[in-house]
Amino acid sequence: MPERPDAPDLLATARALLLESLLPALPRERQLEARMIARAMEIAARPAPPAATVLAGATAMIRAGQADPGEPAHAALLAAIREELRARCAVSDPRAIREKTP
Amino acid sequence: MARLSGGAIQQNWGVEATLDSAPQRWVLRTDNATTLAVSRSRVEEFALLRAAHEAGVTVAEPLFCCADAGVAGAPFFVMRRVAGTASGHALAKAAAARGGNTALAAAHGRELARIHRIRPPRAELAFLGHNDFIAEMRARLDDAGTPRPALEWGLRHMERNAPPALPPVLLHRDFRSGNVMVDGDAVTAVLDWEFAGWGDPYEDLGWFTARCWRFGQDHLEAGGIGPLDAFLAGYAAEAGWTPDPARVRYWQLGATIRWAVIAADQALRHISGQERSLELALTGHMVPGLEWEVLEMANAGTP
Structure with missing residues (x-):
């Protein structure tokens, strides 16, 4: 120890x-x-946030319109992005989240 | 000669000189050892300053330019020194203390409209590129190599909701409080032209009014200085047309995305060892908060 x-x-x-x-x-x-x-x-x-593996491939999906409103992946991907971002903001800039919540 | 407060990229030196026995107060502007690849050269910035000066934009009068790096170690130019200060935080604090500075917000609007009166083609500004905003941001994200899905989300939102393009004008592309010299309620010089290019005038309107450039005075939408309508009225008086606030908001999203991309690139300059700096390192930690704001704007029904 x-x-x-x-x-x-x-x-x-x-x-x-x-x-x-x-x-x-x-x-x-x-x-x-x-x-x-x-x-x-x-x-x-502050402790470092965990690596977000669920977001692998998100860039290509978003650019191709596969996460647009109305697409099946839309809600789940948005939630995953928020979760990953919440963890990174908690280290780098916690006030960003306290001010407003998407 | 004495070093003045400068940017992260350039150096500014105050020069006291005598020309034909008349005392002169000048500013010599040159590069730091390492420079952002997307930043204009001093020679090009001098050409922009001349074009702006001729178009009636309030700038420090450009005087001489030296492209020969052998003279001072890097190319430089000299402009007349003007009175005033360019501290975004100090200006916002002073404006908020009096409930917003409507006159100064309008003055910023008029200056931006004068810049936008410069339209292509212009032979002396042939080095300027035409800006495809979304493609440029995606390319920079790819180059940086860190996936940023929230910024992708914002860019896709912009792509799906893009208004019809306006004829291109000269964009300053860093027109914000802190890059405009101010004395009292007057603009004395628009500074820092190194990111200029041709594009949609709303991009500059969004940059100036985005939350990230309000220096803590969020309720003063025009750069932390005054109300949005005063700024847009100043713009309209000089431009002859009134900007649509909904379209300004669309470009506030663009501004937040672009500042996040730039901030991430600044941190990379530190991480890569190109320029070790605590200021650059901390700028990187502003990115998650900006990404959060982008996601919020893109999902708030921004047109």
Whole structure:
């Protein structure tokens, strides 16, 4: 078993130090860089989403019109795309989903 | 000479010079070491700036161009320096604080209409391509190599719902807050012409008004600056025709797809090692949220 605290804990603790202690001491023109570093740490601390194998071949299907409204594959493919996207947004940009739901 | 705030691709240098004993304030624009393949050369950007200047678009007056990379390490051109700022976030914040800046939104509409008055064929702009939007986006997705079904979904939606094409005009293709220099309620210079091409004028209208370019002020549909109708009224006053808001929304979907494609490509520049940069890396993490928005727009009965 790896020594605790684990990676997400370390990143969260380091990020808090950066934002709460270091950021206010930085000159204004360098604060954006500190915020970018904090954002990278926030994303890196989240677990990676699983690979979505169900979407293999989706591009060709969509381009060929086989997932258009009225086609049998339409609803199932749309649901699969949403599920995969929800998992990726949860890591990269959780607010994108909280704002609106398709 | 001093480095000014520039884009991810180009460098801008402020130049204080003396010409016939008169002091001059100029901007020298040149390339970063690595440049997006789809970006125009400095020589071509200079030709675009001249055409825009002649058409009455508010731009920094283009002065000289040097195609010889031996002089400064890369081709460059020099334009007159103009007053103002071009920070999308600061402008949106200031506009929102006063409930939207109708005058500035209209001013942006007028500028875009002036750009669109430039129509092909133009011998000095022969390097510009005609843009088939959907085909171009699919090709770029294929080149990038990562399947993005949500963007495919949006492109197929656009293909199925495509309105009849308008005669092509000069598109700026990056006309958004942050690429337009502003002083008070006035536009002082339209910047960053390197993505220009011929195409449907609505593409630029959608780009300016898409949610991804409202800098957090979602309720100010015209670039986070003001209401959509003020922007379109400004456009109509200069263009002589009034854009259809439904068709603008169709191209807001196009804008969101295109920004997602560009953002993914920017991340690839970091991942491939071509240009290691935290800013590019983080831009890649904007893509899933943009894909989500595309799916939402494509399934919301967007015309």
